[in-house]
């Protein structure tokens with residue numbers, strides 16, 4: 578289960594940020610190995626404070642472990658041919674990092690593995706970065722010799738995922754008086770991307786939009802909605818409109834009932850618990866807006882069942898020869914991609930599945 582990860586405790590914040598700013602696939606910096614520790618050190622106190630305010634750390638590891646264990650148990654029933662299944666977590670910037678997980682899988686003697694991204698929608702800066710890291714460790718045998726790999730690299734329109742999000746929206750809508758419910762604006766919010774990434778042809782914006790469209794289809798388009806973007810960092814241009822600005826704009830237009838919907842994360846972390854709940858929702862309430870947030874998927878049984886269904890279908894179709902080791906879409910690099918590792922990674926996964 579691949580994801581970005583987050584510091585489980587406040588003192589782990591510095592190392593998390595150092596790993597994050599050292600990742601050239603996420604943030605390409607000149608003199609990266611020198612600048613990354615400097616930026617991380619400067620940013621640490623502010624981000625530590627945010628993790629303190631959300632209860633002393635990121636819950637992403639806790640939820641990923643729960644999701645993984647329950648998914649593996651369901652998978653034993655859904656696809657007994659490959660049982661027993663075991664879920665491992667590999668985070669990109671926080672423990673357990675890929676090399677720690679590789680050691681564990683090697684010690685367990687794993688011979689068949691599925692790299693299962695926990696980002697529903699694909700971006701080179703998220704899933705792409707995790708796959709590049711897996712490729713670097715895999716090609717040097719860190720996971721052991723002769724491991725057969727395949728990849729679940731995106732699933733943003735999977736019906737179970739869409740259903741789980743839709744149910745959480747319906748629960749949030751119930752918090753509004755029945756007579757106002759159909760006026761409530763659904764404000765889908767996803768982590769933004771720098772325009773430099775969007776403009777090289779990254780598919781994330783399109784895939785998040787497809788998720789939103791699928792959720793709205795499931796809800797029968799009963800409410801007005803927008804997709805907006807949060808958490809931009811630094812001075813460069815990022816995809817907009819920004820979530821905070823959108824809430825203020827809606828207040829100005831007199832649209833004072835809003836459900837905020839996180840659509841690109843599967844569990845709570847700083848972006849939902851701090852940015853959405855403590856910053857934006859609070860500010861919006863000051864502008865007289867009634868805001869409720871759709872819960873993150875966290876322990877949603879509908880969502881965990883969706884993960885198991887995805888994995889079962891993948892294992893069945895891959896071993897039946899119906900699909901290759903990766904999706905067809907993963908094989909296409911962004912038209913503007915100049916990162917040689919992306920090309921080598923795709924070629925390696927295409928071979929590692931045979």
Ligand SMILES: C=CC1=C(C)c2cc3[nH]c(cc4nc(cc5[nH]c(cc1n2)c(C)c5CCC(=O)O)C(CCC(=O)O)=C4C)c(C)c3C=C
Nearest residue numbers: 582583584603604635700702703768771810841846847848
């Ligand atoms: C779909 C999810 C995410 C995308 C796309 C994404 C792109 C992206 N992020 C940065 C820079 C930072 N992100 C940071 C934190 C962070 N980012 C995501 C998800 C996506 N990022 C999550 C889930 C988290 C938080 C983890 C948690 O435990 O809560 C941070 C660190 C926090 C901070 O310093 O503000 C940075 C920096 C870039 C540059 C980028 C696209 C290229």
Ligand SMILES: [Fe+2]
Nearest residue numbers: 581768769808
């Ligand atoms: Fe981010």
Ligand SMILES: [Fe+2]
Nearest residue numbers: 701914916919
């Ligand atoms: Fe790329």
